[in-house]
Amino acid sequence: MKELDVGAFWRLLKPEVVAWAVAEHEGQRSICPLGWTMRTSASPPMVAISVAPSRFTHGLIEGAGAFVLAYPGRELVQATQYCGSHSGRDVDKFAASRVTALAGRQVAAPVIAECVANLECRVVDRFTTGDHSVFVGEVVAAWAREEPGQLLCLVDDSAGYETVLVDERFRFGVVRG
Amino acid sequence: MKELDVGAFWRLLKPEVVAWAVAEHEGQRSICPLGWTMRTSASPPMVAISVAPSRFTHGLIEGAGAFVLAYPGRELVQATQYCGSHSGRDVDKFAASRVTALAGRQVAAPVIAECVANLECRVVDRFTTGDHSVFVGEVVAAWAREEPGQLLCLVDDSAGYETVLVDERFRFGVVRG
Numbered sequence: 459m460k461e462l463d464v465g466a467f468w469r470l471l472k473p474e475v476v477a478w479a480v481a482e483h484e485g486q487r488s489i490c491p492l493g494w495t496m497r498t499s500a501s502p503p504m505v506a507i508s509v510a511p512s513r514f515t516h517g518l519i520e521g522a523g524a525f526v527l528a529y530p531g532r533e534l535v536q537a538t539q540y541c542g543s544h545s546g547r548d549v550d551k552f553a554a555s556r557v558t559a560l561a562g563r564q565v566a567a568p569v570i571a572e573c574v575a576n577l578e579c580r581v582v583d584r585f586t587t588g589d590h591s592v593f594v595g596e597v598v599a600a601w602a603r604e605e606p607g608q609l610l611c612l613v614d615d616s617a618g619y620e621t622v623l624v625d626e627r628f629r630f631g632v633v634r635g
Numbered sequence: 636m637k638e639l640d641v642g643a644f645w646r647l648l649k650p651e652v653v654a655w656a657v658a659e660h661e662g663q664r665s666i667c668p669l670g671w672t673m674r675t676s677a678s679p680p681m682v683a684i685s686v687a688p689s690r691f692t693h694g695l696i697e698g699a700g701a702f703v704l705a706y707p708g709r710e711l712v713q714a715t716q717y718c719g720s721h722s723g724r725d726v727d728k729f730a731a732s733r734v735t736a737l738a739g740r741q742v743a744a745p746v747i748a749e750c751v752a753n754l755e756c757r758v759v760d761r762f763t764t765g766d767h768s769v770f771v772g773e774v775v776a777a778w779a780r781e782e783p784g785q786l787l788c789l790v791d792d793s794a795g796y797e798t799v800l801v802d803e804r805f806r807f808g809v810v811r812g
Contacts (some may be wrong), residue, residue: 459737459779459780459781460751460781461776461777462752462777462778467752467774467777468674470706470751470752470779470783471706471752471786473650473652473788473810475648475650492673495671495673496672497645497675497684497685498764498765498767499765499766500765502766502768504685504764505763506673506769508673508674529647543766550652551772553710575639575647575648577644583762585762585769585771587675587676587681587760588676588679588681589676589677589678589679592762594762596765597641600640600643601639602637602647603636603705604637608793609648609649610648616810616811616812617811618811619795619810619812620795631797633650634795634811635794635795
């Protein structure tokens with residue numbers, strides 16, 4: 459074993475599934491791509507997501523007490539990159555990304571029609587963890603696109619992935635189907 | 636979009652990296668395989684893990700205020716299955732799994748020599764989320780095995796994975812290298 463710088467360590471932790479936190483409050487809505495999500499309860503079903511307080515979506519989730527966790531496929535890699543590098547304070551990410559917001563069944567936040575899968579979540583708790591907040595969401599509805607697809611991930615250069623887009627910070631890809 | 640049963644939904648969320656929570660307290664130690672982990676702060680670096688309170692390892696983490704998050708590769712798939720289906724109250728998982736516990740540099744919990752990577756974590760917070768606890772760990776040291784390897788994951792039958800072991804509950808595999 460060799461000791462690593464923590465920053466270098468995270469590069470080993472691939473694949474990491476990408477999800478979008480989607481929220482809407484008082485007529486404003488936004489999309490915030492995340493890598494830091496996990497399930498956190500089986501019954502009732504819950505997920506936890508880590509969101510930086512500086513994000514516009516953070517305030518919308520707090521205000522609405524709800525979010526949708528939407529899982530993009532390869533088709534949405536550019537939308538993911540765009541939403542991750544712009545603020546919902548300045549732009550309408552739904553229009554810019556040309557995604558279709560469908561009304562959620564249980565929560566105010568919209569479901570994204572083009573995503574592979576969507577979870578509607580009601581916020582049941584919120585914690586501060588270092589430089590992020592954890593929102594704990596009880597899953598109140600779940601959706602999948604009619605045609606299935608591989609989930610967009612952060613990947614490395616292993617042969618099992620098809621790289622979809624590389625920028626200065628991230629390598630996006632999908633597991634070969 | 637079609638509405639799904641939440642139980643069916645989780646099957647879409649592959650891949651899921653497997654990690655072991657490793658803890659030691661008052662002469663007792665154990666290993667608890669987890670799928671529900673995430674990063675939760677960049678600075679200071681933190682991870683969050685979801686552990687069921689019934690787990691023996693849960694009490695050890697609480698007692699010690701520390702854990703190691705160890706990432707097994709394909710070589711440890713049987714150890715992962717064994718540790719996930721036995722309790723540390725009844726068996727010595729280290730002996731049964733034939734893994735090498737090395738002293739951590741910063742925390743009481745041991746680092747696993749055969750794992751691809753290990754994080755030493757000091758517990759800074761603990762929350763209850765439904766039927767699990769979240770332990771928030773500040774990362775105080777990080778380790779990698781000399782020879783790199785793919786991380787063991789829960790996978791589906793996509794071509795990009797090599798399936799390593801299938802049992803009644805799980806399909807374990809690695810991304811093709």
